[in-house]
Amino acid sequence: MKLNLLTVTSLLCGLFLLGSCAKDEPQGNTKKEQSVAGGPLVSIDLNMDVAVAEFNEPEAKAQEGRAFTSPQTPVTVKEGAKEELDDNLDPISGKQQKILSLLRDKFIENNQTIDVVMHFECGTKMANVVTKMSYDNSIGRYRHGLVGDRNINVPQEILTEMGTTKTAKVTIYTGGSSYDAGSERFTVDPVMKEVNLSSLASTPINIPVLYVSTGTELKVENGKLVPALPSVDKLKPQGSLLLVTFRNNMDQDVTFDGITAVSNNYFGPNDQSKKTFLKVKGSKNTATELMTEAPKYTSNYSTAVHGGKDFTYFAKDFSTPQFSIAKGGARSDKAVVFWGIKGDAAAVSSPAANGLGDNGYLVNPSTGLIHVYAQNAQIGGQAITYPNYSVAPIGGAHFSPESGKAYTLNCEFYTQPRQALGYLDKGYLYKDGTWKHHDVDAGGQTNDPKYYNSPTLRNVPLVSSAKASEVLAGNVTTSKGKMYVPNQA
Structure with a gap:
């Protein structure tokens, strides 16, 4: 088996566009002098809307002790522009890749109102405000608040700091599985979904994708909070989606119970006790604007010094054991969808840059990789030993995922060719x-x-x-x- 290549597509970055602008971050000692705004809340009209572009991201407001309902992102599958690759990594004519795609219209239909977290920063003051946005058909965008109530409760210290001359930088967060205001973090439950490609095309699955904006400047004008400039700011999805497909090029049908994916550069919630968190900047997390935590393990035998020492497992059992995949090389209807975030491993370097000559498969230990293994692979009720799928992967690739993109990894069972080794005669x-x-x-x-x-x-x-x-x-x-x-x- 040769190293399969990943198909990558953009997740249509930015489902919502923010009707405001991003300026330079307010100057000042942001490490030592920051404080979380306190005191009374002030209700002020927020004149802000969000246009639906091609992917999903929202904006926010915070209220004490109020429930937060995370909007879910509908995901479907479609034919990609690129073709699948054969064992020699050549395109297979007429066999298009399957790629994941997000449904903008379906998202709006399912989420006429969305909960968001709005992070305010002005000078040394900051606050996280939970609020709502509702879709306005007349303008084709999400607007802050509800019809007849566009006010947001902002701490007095923020408005005092803004005065009439300063702007406040606002970052918008939404999505995930839930938000805990006490710990100021979003939670993403495990995303390891068994799907059928045929039904996924018409019946999407919901994924708790996280969204974060790059920052918007607001000012106080005529007693209202309004964008400081007319430029548009996009909210962007965090993490990336991975679609794993299967085909069988052996001379007999193969059965298997599921898969295990192992990676040193793709981390996410891999079981119910190992969730992923995205921390929002605030009193619990003052050092950085965005910090993620995902399950990972460190190998004592890894020699990588520039990243890539940590690794994780994504194990997914099929709903019915011993799923059968027919021989002949056709793509199976069954597939698996994962969500994760990038680690600190390096992207693969060109062989020439590392002095590796023509061998493009020699990699630095810190290079980002992913391997997929079949669980309990059998032919005719017997374990497959040639190749030995208890140790041999059915798919793998160099992997350096980017947020807001979807990847496809096509895995295959294959017949191992006979080799001369073992037949050489000493005499x-x-x-x-x-x-x-x-x-x-x-x-x-x-x-x-x-x-x-x-x-x-x-x-x-x-x-x-x-x-x-x-x-x-x-x-x-x-x-x-x-x-x-x-x-x-």
Whole structure:
């Protein structure tokens, strides 16, 4: 098996566009002098809307102790522009890749109102505000608040700091599985979904994708919060989606129970006790604007010093064990969808840059990789041992995922070709009246190479091309058994 290549498509970055602008972050000592805004809340009209572009992201407001309902992102599958690759990594004509796609219209239909978290920063003051946005059909965008109530409750300290001359930087968060205002973090439950490609095309699945904006500047004008500039800011999805597909190029049908994906550069919630968190900047997380936590393990045997030492597992059992995938190379209808975030491993370097000549498969230990293994792969009820799928992956690739993109990894079961190793003969065949197999004896020193090339042994005639036809015919037997010529076994 050769290293399969990933198909990558953009997740249509930015489902919502923010009707405001991003300016330079307010200057000041943001590490030592930041404080979380307190005091009374002030209700102020927020004149802000969000246009639906091609992917999903929202904006926010915070209220004490109020439930937060995370909007879910509908995901479907469609034909990609690129074709699948064969064992030689060449495109298979007419066999298009399947790629994941997000449904903008379906998102709006399912989420007429969305909950968002709005992070305010002005000078040394900051606050996280939970609020709502509702879709306005007349403008084709999400607007802050509800019809008849566009106010947001902002801490007095923020508005005092803004005064009439300063702007506040606002970052919008939404999505995920839930939001905990106490710990100021979003949670993403495990995303390891078994899907059927045929039904996924018409019946999307919901994924708890996280969304974060790049930042918007607001100002106070005529008693309202309004965008400081008219430029549009996009909210962007965090993490990436991975679609794993299967095909069987063996000469018999294969059954397996599920898959395990292992990666040193793709981390996410891999079971119910190992969730992923996205922390929002605030009193619990003042050092950075965005920090993610995902399950990972460190190998004591890894020598990587520039990242890539951590790794994780995504294990997914099928709903019904011993799923059968037919021989013949056709893509199976069953597939698996994962969501994760990038680690610190490096993207693969060009062979020339590392002095590796023509061998493009030699990689630095810190290179980002992903391997997919089949669980309990069998043929006819017996474990497949050739190749040994308990240790051999059915798919793999160099992997350095980017947020807001979807990747496809096409895995395959394949028949391992026979190899010459194991058939090389230490001696040689010759005919001296009768056929003989010469295995160096030399007084019992059969394993000492210095006896292989003695003058006496060089006098023994080897098989000529004319005599070799007898061997090819399969009629030559010696005391060692039936004889063959190279490539004949």
